[in-house]
Each structure stands twice: as C-alpha cells, then as structure tokens.
Amino acid sequence: MENDNEKNKQVSQQNYSESQNTPYCITRRFGSMTFEETVQNVKNSLAKFGIDLVGEFDVKQYLNSRFNKMPRHLILMVCETEMASKLISSDIQMSILFPCNLTIKDVGDNSIIEVSIEDTETTWSSSMKKDVMEVAKNTKETLKKVLDNIEQLNVKL
Template structure:
C-alpha cells in the first residue's frame, strides 16, 4: 500500500514552496504544529551536506478531536506529516501522508470515515499547489 501522495512544483527556493503549502493547508482547515528542517539538523548533528528538506506536522483540530475521541491512542499517528524536498534545480516535491495507510493498523471502524475525509483534504492541498 502506498503511504503518501505527492506533487512536483517549480520554485526558486524551499521557502516559497513552504508558503504555498501553508496557504493550501489553511484552505483545508490545517495548521502547522511542527517544522523540522532536515537539512539543518543533518548538518548540525552529522556535519553532512543534505539537500533542502522540511517536514511539516499539519493538524486539522476538528478531525484530530474526532479521531482522539474515537481512539485515544491515535495520537501516536498524529499529526499528518507533509514534506517538502528539493529534487532538482528549482524543482521540489511536496508529499503528504495517506491517512488511510497510516491508520490501517488501527482496528477501529469509527475512524475510517475520518481517514477518508482527511485523505481528501490532503489531496486537495496537493492539487491546489
């Protein structure tokens, strides 16, 4: 099972793409809770060069609340991660987790409709870039 969906975009730098992603997430009711700069972290911890790569922890509070009410341990699978990584000269890939794949191991039918809705919202984010 594929665990993510992605789209390539052209931009001059990763911060431009991040702004586009943040705006598209906001349109779908998501905010960014966390941000990890992999390039900076790998350089600092391993002194190794790494291409631009951001991990954004996106959360839609309405769906997070519904999921937590249905399955209290679901927090180990939250937030929905979205990555932005450089794949070439002024070309970036934006990838979003597939919540249905991530939640497949959870044996609780109450979250299935939620994962379908969140999947659609994340697909909308990618389509709107």
C-alpha cells in the same frame, strides 16, 4: 570518518523516483516555483483548508553535521481540530499517529520541489476501527486538496 562519507553518498545518490511510489504518501513535484515559494504556498493552502500548522522540522539543519550535501528538506506537522477530536474519540491510541506529516524537499538538481502528504488511509489503517477509517479517508481528501492547490497559488493573472 569513512562512515560519514558513505552516508553522504547515500543522500546525494538517492533515487528520488522511488519516493513518488510509496503506499504511505502521495507526492507531487513542482518545477515552476522556488523552494521558498513552495513552502509559502503550502502554508497558504493549509490555511485555506482550515488545517493548522502545529510544528516545523528542518531535516537539513538537524542532520547538517552528518551530511555535507543534504538537500533542503522540511517536515510540516499539520492537524485539524475537528478531525483530531473525532480520531481520538474513536481510538485514544491514535494520538501516536498525529499530527499528520507533510514534507517539502529539493530533489534531483534542486530544480524540482517535491511535496508529499501522508496517506492517512494507509498509515492509520492499523486501528482497524470503522470510525477511524472514516476520519482517515476525510483527512486524506483534505490533504489532497492542499496538495492540489499548491501550484494554483503561484499563478499570477
């Protein structure tokens, strides 16, 4: 039981300022939307840019038995058919690294929603193939457009 309490402390006391400074993802924070609005805006933005949502993983639900105070945390697995085809035709082993991940989570006191996209230029760089790196760059740019579009979908004129 003591081990479970220690895990609870780690989640509730996590330093979320670190999550904005990682080499493997690009993060934006939003304070003007609820968690649900952010999720919907992310899904709408994915659709706008032709990216398929191929899976959802609710981290809070999965780890609920381990953590009493687990913040909402959703992982969206996303893919775009043409980029995936180019990736696999360049290096069949790259299938281990896709679909790409995008996360949506409550941070701090649950008044801030953090959305992170995978930085495919970093995560796919282990292939060291020029064609893969071109796909990685294009994928990253598309995912950045999704990220940049999220809050714009919340503006009501």
